[in-house]
Amino acid sequence: MAGAVQGTSQGTGEPSLTDLIERSAELKGQLVAFGQSARFDRWLTPLLLEAAGPERQLDEGEAIRIIDHFILRHRLPDGSTVVDRFVARRKHLTVVDREMLLGWRDPVEGIFEVRRKEKDAVVLLNLVDDLEYRTYSNAGRAAFRGVSRGSFLLTCLVPVHSAGGAWLVSGAMSSYRRASATEIAQAALHLATTRPELVFRNPVKIEQGWQQMRDDRAAFVEFCGSDEMVCPPAEAEDLLNAYYRHRQQAAVARQPDRARGRRLPGLDLPFFELPGELADSESIGVIYDEVDGLNFYADYGMLRELFANPALAGR
Known part of the structure; x- marks a missing residue:
């Protein structure tokens, strides 16, 4: 719990962005372990088997995406998500912890163009909703090593609610070079037309x-x-x-x-x-x-x- 309370922002008493990102790493690790526990096997395993197909082959990135989507968005029979159950069982969580975790139930899925790097963050333009996201990784700056301006990322983002305008990479992150722009544009158009709710995050x-x-x-x-x-x-x-x-x-x-x-x-x-x-x-x-x-x-x-x-x- 120390990561949630140390290093507060000056004059506010609130955790700093750095502390929130560090705390997010702890919470995400606990959440993933909870979501992959035996209590959820009956729902998660069929999703992985379906994605693996008759050949029973599933690459690591796709498996991570399926698990991440299951934990954050999949509705269990009672209508709750894995996140909801995790928060309900962890009575020791702070208000900031709960706010962060429950905010993850509304991730941003998309294909992003890297606009620029800013210290530990990258500014991403979502080609689906045409909005910019200042994005961090709870793995630190190293997560964006090799990512260059004008390249593209296929990933999912979750908000850091106590730090307005800050987002975190969640799950797998696939990168594509600038030379792939034509194929990326076609993929973004397909995503926008098949899942219009992603477009309409933008008012x-x-x-x-x-x-x-x-x-x-x-x-x-x-x-x-x-x-x-x-x-x-x-x-x-x-x-x-x-x-x-x-x-x-x-x-x-x-x-x-x-x-x-x-x-x-x-x-x-x-x-x-x-x-x-x-x-x-x-x-x-x-x-x-x-x-x-x-x-x-x-x-x-x-x-x-x-x-x-x-x-x-x-x-």
Whole structure:
């Protein structure tokens, strides 16, 4: 416990950043040992086996990522996390310890560009949420040896809540050279589109997302004449594909120089196809809501007729 109380910041009585980082190393070691204890085998082992695949091969970095995610974010049957149980069992923890540990339940996952080094820290730009993070390691400055400006890191960060703006590397850290920028950008785009909650840590991105949906909805209403339509599935597919072709043509026309020489998806190819359960319906409701966005409803025509004429319920 000494690391949590020695070396307080001048005039505040609070632990210094250095002491918090040192204490984080102690707490993380205890937490990992707790998470890998026999009491959690029934949940952790299947995750590791699934990742290992039929060959039962799993590299160390991936194993560390799985264990770290399990400890910090995996929800156990009662809804708690390993961190929650650790904190509940350790009655001797200080308020600062508890704040730090519970803050780790909300890690930042991403692909980061190294912007610069500042003493023991590196300043990282998350390519997914477009935010900067001043990042430390509880292993010390040596953890960033060989990391250079303009290179990239695949890792997870956790906050040091008592030291605003300070973050810690958590789990595995993989580095990539600047020459990998194209592949890294593609990986960041894939991560952003498959896990949009990572993007929306940034409030600016949230507003951009809402504005893009408002703009798209306005364009949809202008093109289709309404934000609500009922039509056969095949007609709905044709309408949506015509709309998306229209949007792509408009985007290309706005930036002809950027599109010149680039391979774009063919404007005559379908962009959109209904899933089978909707394609087999007699009618499809297409509704572009201001909040819920673009949605499709099977047999929506029948439902609308029922509201218009309740006597049909007897049929």
